[in-house]
Amino acid sequence: MLDKENLNQLYRFAISLTNNDDQAYDILQTCVEKYLKADLTDIEKPVAYLKRMIRNEFIDQTRKKRFYRDVDQDVLCKISDQHSLNQVSLEDIFVQQSEVTALLGTMQPEEREILYLWAVEEYTIEEISQMKQIPRGTLLSKLHRLKKRVQLQQDSDNVLNLRVKS
C-alpha cells in the first residue's frame, strides 16, 4: 500500500511533467486506480511502476508530438552541440527561488521531468538515462541544450533573473 510519503513523491513527479497541480492530481488519481486494478503480485517496485504509469498517462492526455517536440528552431540554431558529449554540469546554474515557477513554465515536460529526477530525486545522469531508456549521449545533449537555453533566456530578456556562475 502506498503511504503518504509515496503519494506525495508521485504527486511531485506528476507536477514535474504537467507543471499544473490539478492536472497532476488527476493523473495521479487515475494511475492509482489503474494500479489497484493490476496484479499487484507482479509489481516489485510500486513507486517506480507508478512513475511509468504517470508518465504514460501524461503522454496519453497530452498530444505526444507536443511532448516530444523540439525546442524552437531559432533557439536551437544558437546552441552549439560541440560540448554535448562532454560532461554537462547543471550545478553551476543559479536561479532566484521566486522565479523557479516561471522558469519551469518555459520548459518542455520532458525537460522538467529530467530536472526533477536529477535535482529532487537525486538520480545521476547515468541512472536517468537507464530509467528513461535514453542513450547517455542523447540525454547529455538535451541537458546541454536546456542549460544553454536557460542562459540565452537570461541574457536576452532577463525575465528569470538567472545568473550563471562560470
Add this chain to the structure above:
Amino acid sequence: MNKTDIKPIDEALKVHYASKSLSNSQLDQLIAMQADTLKSPASADTDQAIQETRTGKTAKTGLSRFLPDFSGYRYAFYATACALMLVCLAVTFSLINQPPLSQRIMDEIAYNHKQDMPIEVASNSLDDIRKYLNRLSFPIISPTSLTMPNWQFLGGRYCSIDGKLAAQLKIKNLADNNIYTLYQASTEAGVDQLSNARLTDMIDGVGVSIWREKGLLLGLASSP
C-alpha cells in the same frame, strides 16, 4: 531584487517541489481508495485475498460449488437469462391464448372450402377417388350421415388438416343442388383429442361441421 534568494538550480528545485504536497483531503481520498480495494476477508491470508479480489476467484461455498461460475461474464449471463425468460413468457402466452383444436380445424376447413381449389380427380365413384388418393394413410369412407343416393361424389384432391395430409372431396347434394366439400383426415396425433360429438359452426360465411367416424375425422363445409 533579493540577492539572498539566488541559489543553485538543484536546491531551488528541491525547495520548489517540497512546497508541492497533496492536501489532506486528497491524501485521504487516495488512501481510502487503496483501503477499499485491498479490503479482504479477515480470516483469509492478505495476499491471497487481494489476488482473489483482483481475479474474482473467491472461495465457493455451499451449492455454489456445483454451479458454473458466471462471475466473469455476469452481464451477458443476466441478459441471456432475461431473454430466455421473455421467450418462455411469450410461448406460454401464445399457448394459453391459442384457440382449441376443434376451432382451429374448423377454421382450416372453412379456409379450404373458400379457396375452392380445383379437384385433381373427377369421378362419381368413391373407389376411383380412393385409388387416386393413394398417398393417404387411411381409406376414404362414405359417411353414414351422407346417405346415398341423395349425395353424389364429384371428385377429390389432397389437402391439409392440422398439418397432416388429408382428403378434400367435392360432393353434391342432389336435393338442393348445392356443392359441399367433405374432408377426411386421420385421427393420429392431436386430432384424436377431439370429442366424438358433432360440432357445427358458421365461420366467415361458411357452415362447417366436424365429427368422428370409423376412426377418422370428418368435416363438411358449405356456402349458404
